[in-house]
Amino acid sequence: MSANTESLEIWAAARRDEIARVLDTRLAIPPEGDPGRLVEAMRYSLLAPGKRIRPLLGLAAAEAVGTVDDNVQVACAAVELVHCYSLVHDDLPAMDDDDFRRGRPSNHKVFGESVAILAGDALLTLAFEWIADAGLHSSRPEAYLRAAAALARGAGVLGMVRGQARDLCDPPPPTMAALETLHAEKTGALFRAALEVGGLAAGGSSDAVGSLTRFGAAYGIAFQHADDRDDAEHEAHAAEARARLETLVAQAAEAAAPFGVRGERLADIARALLR
Amino acid sequence: MSANTESLEIWAAARRDEIARVLDTRLAIPPEGDPGRLVEAMRYSLLAPGKRIRPLLGLAAAEAVGTVDDNVQVACAAVELVHCYSLVHDDLPAMDDDDFRRGRPSNHKVFGESVAILAGDALLTLAFEWIADAGLHSSRPEAYLRAAAALARGAGVLGMVRGQARDLCDPPPPTMAALETLHAEKTGALFRAALEVGGLAAGGSSDAVGSLTRFGAAYGIAFQHADDRDDAEHEAHAAEARARLETLVAQAAEAAAPFGVRGERLADIARALLR
Numbered sequence: 091m092s093a094n095t096e097s098l099e100i101w102a103a104a105r106r107d108e109i110a111r112v113l114d115t116r117l118a119i120p121p122e123g124d125p126g127r128l129v130e131a132m133r134y135s136l137l138a139p140g141k142r143i144r145p146l147l148g149l150a151a152a153e154a155v156g157t158v159d160d161n162v163q164v165a166c167a168a169v170e171l172v173h174c175y176s177l178v179h180d181d182l183p184a185m186d187d188d189d190f191r192r193g194r195p196s197n198h199k200v201f202g203e204s205v206a207i208l209a210g211d212a213l214l215t216l217a218f219e220w221i222a223d224a225g226l227h228s229s230r231p232e233a234y235l236r237a238a239a240a241l242a243r244g245a246g247v248l249g250m251v252r253g254q255a256r257d258l259c260d261p262p263p264p265t266m267a268a269l270e271t272l273h274a275e276k277t278g279a280l281f282r283a284a285l286e287v288g289g290l291a292a293g294g295s296s297d298a299v300g301s302l303t304r305f306g307a308a309y310g311i312a313f314q315h316a317d318d319r320d321d322a323e324h325e326a327h328a329a330e331a332r333a334r335l336e337t338l339v340a341q342a343a344e345a346a347a348p349f350g351v352r353g354e355r356l357a358d359i360a361r362a363l364l365r
Numbered sequence: 366m367s368a369n370t371e372s373l374e375i376w377a378a379a380r381r382d383e384i385a386r387v388l389d390t391r392l393a394i395p396p397e398g399d400p401g402r403l404v405e406a407m408r409y410s411l412l413a414p415g416k417r418i419r420p421l422l423g424l425a426a427a428e429a430v431g432t433v434d435d436n437v438q439v440a441c442a443a444v445e446l447v448h449c450y451s452l453v454h455d456d457l458p459a460m461d462d463d464d465f466r467r468g469r470p471s472n473h474k475v476f477g478e479s480v481a482i483l484a485g486d487a488l489l490t491l492a493f494e495w496i497a498d499a500g501l502h503s504s505r506p507e508a509y510l511r512a513a514a515a516l517a518r519g520a521g522v523l524g525m526v527r528g529q530a531r532d533l534c535d536p537p538p539p540t541m542a543a544l545e546t547l548h549a550e551k552t553g554a555l556f557r558a559a560l561e562v563g564g565l566a567a568g569g570s571s572d573a574v575g576s577l578t579r580f581g582a583a584y585g586i587a588f589q590h591a592d593d594r595d596d597a598e599h600e601a602h603a604a605e606a607r608a609r610l611e612t613l614v615a616q617a618a619e620a621a622a623p624f625g626v627r628g629e630r631l632a633d634i635a636r637a638l639l640r
Contacts, residue, residue, distance in 0.1 A: 120523065126530030129522060179486060182459075184478035203459035207482070208530050211454060212522040214486065218493040219517035225510045232506040235497050238513055242494035247404060247487040248395065255401030255483050 098358045102146055109145045112167040113137060116220065131201040131209035132216075136174045138192055144169045144280060147309070148288030150356045151302045154349040155294035161224040165237055165291040168220040169284045172245050175213035176254070176280075178206055185258065217241065221287070230293060237290040244283025249275060266330050270311050277317075278310025285309075298349070305345035309360055312338035316363040339363055373633045377421055384420045387442040388412060391495065406476040406484035407491075411449045413467055419444045419555060422584070423563030425631045426577045429624040430569035436499040440512055440566040443495040444559045447520050450488035451529070451555075453481055460533065492516065496562070505568060512565040519558025524550060541605050545586050552592075553585025560584075573624070580620035584635055587613035591638040614638055 113136050119129050148166030152158045181188040181196040182203060188196050198206035218238055225234025243249055253276025263269040285306035289299045315335040319328075342360035346353035388411050394404050423441030427433045456463040456471040457478060463471050473481035493513055500509025518524055528551025538544040560581035564574045590610040594603075617635035621628035 117522075125527060126534035128527060128530040132522065175486075179482055182482065184457075184459075184482060204533050205530060207454055207457065207459060208526050208533075211450075211485075211489065212526040214489055215517050215521035215526065218513055219521060222510050222514035222517060226507070226514060231510045232501070235500045235506045235510045235513070238493055238510070239497035239501060242490050242497060246490035246494060247392075247407065251483050251487040251490065252400060252403060255403040255480060258479050258483075259401035 098355070098362060101355065105146050105149050106142050108163060109142050109149075109167050109170065110137070112163055113170065116164070116167070117216070126205050126208070127201055128205060128208055128212060131197055131205050132213055134200060135178050135191070135197050135209065136171065136213065138194060140170075140192070142170060143313075144173050144284040147281060147306070147356075147359065148284040148291075150359060151285045151288035151294070151305075152292035154302070154346065154353045154356055155289050155298045156292035158292065159228075161228040161234075162288065162291040164224040165221050165234065165287050166284070168217040168224075169241065169280070169287055171213045171217035171220065172241065172250075172283075173280060175210040175217075176245075176250060178210040178213065180254070182206060185254075214245070217245075224291070228291070233290045233293060237287040240286035240290065241283045244279040244281075244286075249279030249283070250277075253277070253279065266327060266334065269327065270334070273311045273314040274307065277314045278307060281310035281313060282306030301345050301348050305342050305356055305360070308338045308341040308345060309363075312342060312360065312363050335363065373630070373637060376630065380421050380424050381417050383438060384417050384424075384442050384445065385412070387438055388445065391439070391442070392491070401480050401483070402476055403480060403483055403487060406472055406480050407488055409475060410453050410466070410472050410484065411446065411488065413469060415445075415467070417445060418588075419448050419559040422556060422581070422631075422634065423559040423566075425634060426560045426563035426569070426580075427567035429577070429621065429628045429631055430564050430573045431567035433567065434503075436503040436509075437563065437566040439499040440496050440509065440562050441559070443492040443499075444516065444555070444562055446488045446492035446495065447516065447525075447558075448555060450485040450492075451520075451525060453485040453488065455529070457481060460529075489520070492520075499566070503566070508565045508568060512562040515561035515565065516558045519554040519556075519561075524554030524558070525552075528552070528554065541602055541609065544602065545609070548586045548589040549582065552589045553582060556585035556588060557581030576620050576623050580617050580631055580635070583613045583616040583620060584638075587617060587635065587638050610638065 117133055117136060124130055145166040148169055149158055152162045177191060178197045180186050181191055182198055189199050190196060197209060221234055221238045225231045228234060253272055256272055257276055263272050282303055285302040286299055289302040312335050315331045339360045343357040346356040392408060392411060399405055420441040423444055424433055427437045452466060453472045455461050456466055457473055464474050465471055472484060496509055496513045500506045503509060528547055531547055532551055538547050557578055560577040561574060564577040587610050590606045614635045618632040621631040
């Protein structure tokens with residue numbers, strides 16, 4: 091294990107604990123009751139052990155351009171709410187129909203389909219409430235408004251949801267370019283938004299956020315190539331995907347270069363995809 | 366027909382046309398394609414003829430405190446996106462399982478369940494993108510951030526979605542007070558948010574927005590009592606509900622009183638519930 095790997099893992103574990111604490115304390119069961127076990131259902135999926143890669147990337151982006159305070163943490167945690175909602179809705183019978191998620195019964199298997207739909211809706215809505223609230227507590231509300239716009243764009247009709255619609259309804263992508271279009275929408279758009287949210291919340295300049303956006307765009311597609319590595323379905327493209335993964339990781343590292351030593355965490359996170 | 370009624374109807378018809386134009390032009394089929402007919406599905410439900418009561422209330426709130434510009438219009442139209450998403454998800458087989466909505470096949474009957482779920486998700490997400498974009502084009506980004514927070518709170522886990530979870534999972538409310546709690550969550554919270562969004566976007570002071578919030582809270586419950594009037598299910602409470610409707614309309618009109626002549630539109634809208 092290189093010094094860099096060790097340091098990344100120690101950093102990530104500490105940040106993961108912070109994010110888990112934000113999620114746990116900010117989404118408590120309402121003392122006045124929890125009709126339909128709605129909040130319990132939200133917490134069931136949100137607090138399941140996870141890598142929290144999106145908030146970690148947001149925090150690394152924030153560290154590259156400024157400092158992380160409570161408001162930045164909340165904004166980065168909001169990206170995890172969006173990711174979590176997308177998993178809950180993806181697992182529904184009408185979608186991927188998955189009975190298990192990370193080894194536990196999926197949300198609708200435990201709480202029923204209707205509550206799982208509502209829990210996803212509420213998680214998505216809560217993401218924007220958290221970003222807005224964080225911005226109203228911050229000294230730069232306009233930057234948080236920009237972060238909310240970036241998150242909505244990444245998650246929405248031209249981003250993640252478009253990718254899900256394409257994946258569900260279109261034939262499998264016939265070329266690497268078509269596959270990467272799907273990856274960019276379905277996975278990349280939210281990663282990119284995570285970088286923008288972190289960078290904007292921490293006060294990054296427009297140039298800095300531009301670099302973070304480029305990092306996120308490259309990282310998002312690279313992440314999906316790395317994720318697909320052991321997936322038989324994608325064997326046809328395996329050699330090509332490996333080459334693209336290396337190219338994209340190099341592009342991501344390059345996008346982090348303008349931040350100098352403060353961008354090394356981001357570059358490390360990208361390079362970790364090669365292992 | 367009184368002069369007031371006529372004037373309200375003329376005003377509402379003109380505002381409805383403006384809102385329809387905003388919805389139609391801002392949610393166009395992407396020129397680069399529409400995988401899964403996602404945007405077509407969103408437009409199918411969004412552009413169906415409707416009363417547009419929530420954006421109308423937002424606009425009336427804006428007129429009570431300031432002037433309506435393009436950004437205010439977009440923010441008020443965003444509330445309709447949230448209302449529309451809630452209808453699309455409510456009609457799903459796992460929820461109310463309604464095959465028809467306003468006399469037309471419901472979204473999932475035309476586009477399939479998976480696309481209907483995604484169309485709802487994308488409509489909700491788009492609401493926050495519109496509010497954020499409008500705020501970034503405005504001279505008061507902080508007020509739009511506050512509007513985004515209000516919309517998320519009204520739509521979310523302690524507002525509309527909580528009401529839907531309660532309605533789906535709890536036994537029917539046994540008392541008028543319990544019924545009104547359900548109304549306040551399921552219907553009232555989004556009405557209230559519509560008022561807040563319009564008032565905040567148009568630059569209303571904190572006092573003014575407080576009055577608008579009180580108007581919205583009373584109006585929302587009154588609206589549901591009026592809506593239930595002909596519903597056999599609620600006959601047990603009919604006389605009590607009629608009395609409450611009158612009380613709540615009076616409370617709403619009173620909340621609009623501080624705006625003087627500029628608040629008369631709001632009071633007219635509330636009194637229209639009595640007809």
